[in-house]
Amino acid sequence: MYKQSLLIFFLMLLTACSNNDNAKQLELKFMAAEQSGAWYPLAVGITQVMIREMPELGNVSILPGGGISNVIGIDQGQAQIGFSQASSVIDALAGNPPFRSKQSNITYLLSLFPHKTHILAPANSGINTIEDLSGKRINVGTKGLLTEDVARRILNAYGMSYEDMSSVQNLSFSDSVVQMKDGRLDAMFWTSPAPFAVLSDLSLSVDIKFLSLPEDKITALSANNPGLTRAIIPAGTYHGVDKDVITIQSPIVLIANNQTSEEIAYIATRGVFENIEELRLISPYLIDMDTEDLIHDFGIPIHPGARKYLSETGRLK
DSSP states (O other): OHHHHHHHHHHHHHHHHHTOTTTOOEEEEEEOOOTTSSHHHHHHHHHHHHHHHOTTEEEEEEEOOOHHHHHHHHHTTSOSEEEEEHHHHHHHHHTOTTOSSOOTTEEEEEEEEEEEEEEEEETTSOOOSGGGGTTOEEEOOSTTSHHHHHHHHHHHHTTOOGGGSSEEEOOOHHHHHHHHHTTOOSEEEEEEOSSOHHHHHHHHHSOEEEOOOOHHHHHHHHHHOTTOEEEEEOTTSSTTOOSOEEEEEEEEEEEEETTSOHHHHHHHHHHHHHTHHHHHTTOGGGTTOOGGGGOOOOSOOBOHHHHHHHHHTTSOO
16 A cells, blocks of 8 residues: 555656646656556656656656567657666667667666566476476467567477467466466466566465476576576465576666767666665565666666766776
8 A cells, every 4th residue: 555655646746747847848758568567666766766856857758668669669769768678678789589670779777676587387287397388378478578588588498489389378467367267378477576466366376386497498598698597486485386496587677768868867877876765665676686786787888878877986897
């Protein structure tokens, strides 16, 4: 209830600030995700911090999207800044699938919490390995999200594809949970923060198991894209899951179009670093993160505004 009230307060204040046309001159478009996900409230919090530190900022809008679609939108100038995942940005810069060409207008500001790949099935399904998914009904998430891209990568690492399944669905979080509860879905992939609320709910209703990835597959996936790294979903994260799950992860990154003003990029970067305690009240996934965790070298070009702040504070040599 507190978190919901805080979000409503931020939205009201954000709207009030955006409507003050006499005082606000600069427009900001921030690509995040649907309001039901973990990205939207964090985008609200970051833009609110930016408005507070940059009073001339106005006409602020938070746009829906996903890890892949946000990269395309920001590259094309539909927004100045927004969220994606490190692995998606690396693929975008290289022009690797699912991108049809190089997205050359993308720069890095900072990193946030990781999204871990969950691969799960009912405990009594007989599915114990990725190979056991052959011939099964699976969900790989909504198109345009990192989940689907990672699902394809994992299947490819095993020499498998969607054609090996009896059906492949692109269901939302909530719809996939409903279908697994109803026995209409054999397995699902979700690349998300952990614990993830809809999966926590599922684990209370259905006995589930998570599939671990072997070390050689993780090494191969990371070699193909350094934005994907080894991760652990600790035992006890979900009801009934009493063993650590070995998987892969990719952190959220805050990115900007390379034409975004240096001032906006600077304020966005400084705002996150210097208001991390405030942002932790909005996103519990930031609680275990230190400010040292907010900067990583993925080989992504750094926006001059972010570089300025990071250099001033000795975080970038």
